[in-house]
Amino acid sequence: MSSTIINLPDQSTARIPKTNFLTKENGLLSWLLTGDHKRIAILYLISITFFFFIGGALAGLIRLELLTPQSDLMATDTYNKVFTMHGVIMVFLFLVPSVPATLGNFFIPMMIGAKDLALPKINLLSWYLYVAGGILVIYTMAAGGVDTGWTFTTPLSTHYINTNVMSTGMAVFIAGFSSIFTGLNFIVTLHKMRCPGMTWFRLPLFCWAHYAASILMVLGTPVLAISIVLLALERTVGIGVFDPTKGGDPLLFQHLFWFYSHPAVYIMILPGMGVISETISTFSRKRVFGYTAVAFSSVAIAVFGFFVWAHHMFIMGISNYAVLVFSLLTMLVAVPSAIKIFNWAFTLYKGSITFETPMLYSFGFMGLFTIGGMTGVFLGASGTDIHLTETYFIVAHFHFVMVGGMLMAFLAGIHFWWPKMTGRMYPEKISQLAAVVTFIGFNLTFFPQFILGTLGMPRRYAAYPPEFQVLNVFSTAGATILGVGYLLPVLYLTWSLKYGAIAGNNPWQATGLEWQTQSPPLTENFLVTPIMDHEAYDYEWLETQQAKEVASVR
Amino acid sequence: MSEQAQHEGHQHHVTSPVLYIIILFSLLVGTALTVWASFIDLHAWNPVIALAIATSKAMLVVLFFMGVKYSTKLTKLTLIAGVFIFLGLISMTLADYMSRAWGRW
């Protein structure tokens, strides 16, 4: 790994620009009442990192419990609460807002040459709603947690559970609106705020990915909201809408819940795929192969993603006809995702590949997401799903796509854009080490779970037959390594804020309007509205720009 | 800025009150019609007619009161996308229920 494209300014004369969005105004209120999309992105970054580590600690507890076949570390009820809170926090408070609310908020306006998102106040409101949801989750944990599983499956959650379903439901409801407003903001911004010359097909693919995810956020999340309202009414008033003894149907809740929660997984992964498009292109110095295909496949994932939700309900009692239709549609939705993987692979082909940290995470993404995605096909086929569902196969599948896929993409993005957000480079060697450690830890944690699932170990069980112990021990060992892999970035990224090398405008020599500005950017992003006169990922244009640049003071 | 005065009303269609009054009366007639129709036994056609009249009334509100007839393509597309997903939710959920062997009481 001796070659690198990192191009830093002369460190003896380089300085962080005095005026930037961080220094523009001071004081707590200037942050808490900001309309600046970049400050809001930083606020989100701090909040989601906080919740990520709480969710991670809960994961640690799960893996500790599963070291032994008996339920000996904690009572089974407590175990149920631990995995439920882990799911709720990781899905709603980490994965859903991760890339959109941090990197999307920060960079979409810059990528399109705008001064801010279309609705800055709504953006701030989004963050406050997120925080309110987060506080309610913390309250729930303090009040004893909830143990229904993050999916609130009825009729357990409506009739048989005495834990804090209401407060968790409220938390999810509020956090859902945070997501809706973020998505709404992105759609409006992408339609209405592009600078002159920035046509749809010159947008970075990061923007297309967020556009698709935003459609899902806007149209899917309200159905989650109504399902929670009905859940709450069922629990409090007992009207019977999900109660078979009163003529209701528990599956109705599940239909409404999964109508959102399936698109939710695409809300989670699409922005990550957007990051990967950017990193793969930059670190192979090549335009993304098949730009149009990647752009349209993002939208296709969004559209198809609306019509497959009942594949989460194959064994729940839906009709055989519904099983057939949803199974077939699920096969369809895999195609656009595969198209992306192929296009990224073709981007790499004959590219000038270097292995900086974002690229390492991107390679990790491609491999692990492919495995996770392919195992999704086994689950989409209803015949195999009947055997694999509610086992560790499912747990492994979604952790491969969400952690091996999405979380790696998030880390790729954070590392890629860290120099732009902070003006500082992170230390490359230790970050590459962390990426490798994460990859190893991840595989050790979750690959055994595929095997456990096919062998028949059920999910959400604190105790299991002793013959499964060896694989569980491997899994927990992997989790420890994975924990180290996630802790390291927090440490060295924080370190880099003070001691990192000065990054300059464009350390990666990337295309994209955000790299044409100072690092950290000005509050208004651009002094003069840019005019976009070249295609996306145009490295020849970049060369002519760099020839014109003043690189040093001498 | 003088540009403002030029641009205002440029893309912005102002519907005349006369049209609004016509739509108002159409909506009231539609209401009367749907109430009257519900008192007549048309077997399976009753809900169909009720929904058809409701949809026509909704269309009048959308096209004229909300101005979609004169709006940009984007607005029209947005509306269609929303209705499409809404219909997807309703139809696919209902399809499950209607194809179950039990529950048809």
Next chain:
Amino acid sequence: MSDSPATAHGALAEAVNPHGEHPSYLRHHFQSVEQQADTTNFAMWLFLLTEVMFFGGLFAAYLIYRNWYYPAFVAGSHQLNVGWGTANTAVLIFSSFTMAMGVWCSETRRKNGLVLCLILTFILGTCFLGIKTIEYHEKWEKHHIPGMHYSLQSFLNPASDPDIAQYHDKPLPLDMARHTELYFFLYFAMTGMHALHMIIGIAILGYMIFRARAGAYTSGHVTFVENFGLYWHFVDIIWIYLFALLYLISRHQ
């Protein structure tokens, strides 16, 4: 799609005249009033889409249970006073008209006309809520509120209920009669959710009347009134469907 409205003209104008006079309501991240109006209008449409999907879940529940328990839904529907329902529908239609006229007044800079239209819309909206209160109260009196001493009397023995005498309903079997509670739950959930949106709308109308009297919406800045109009019409459309689905299930027997 070539809807990049931040035209080169606008950018040029900005470069030439960066701090030229622009109206106080033009936010700094927008290039022009037109862009701001376009953007906020689109944002309101997207918000309405989220509302469509939110109500969608309730409509799905309604359609499923109506399919399953049709006789119960018919019996329940007969308990709703079609007179009040029709009156409410007419009230909302008129309020949509007055709202549309309000937007017209704002567009044509008729301050007094706008204030009048907003006040009329406010009154009509309040009227709607008043009628709803009467109807809800009636349900309370007859013990048809789910979860609150719900009574099956009218369904097991329709002859005992003078309000539905005209329909000559047959008595329902016990299990079907119990399912009327589900009908009423959906009635209260859907009309209640609708009423909540009406209350929010009326509150905003109050604020708007106050601002309109100060001339805020009749000097070129139409968007607030226009976008609120969209919201109000949407709430009207929801009611149009609720009326058809809840009140008019089958009024013949």
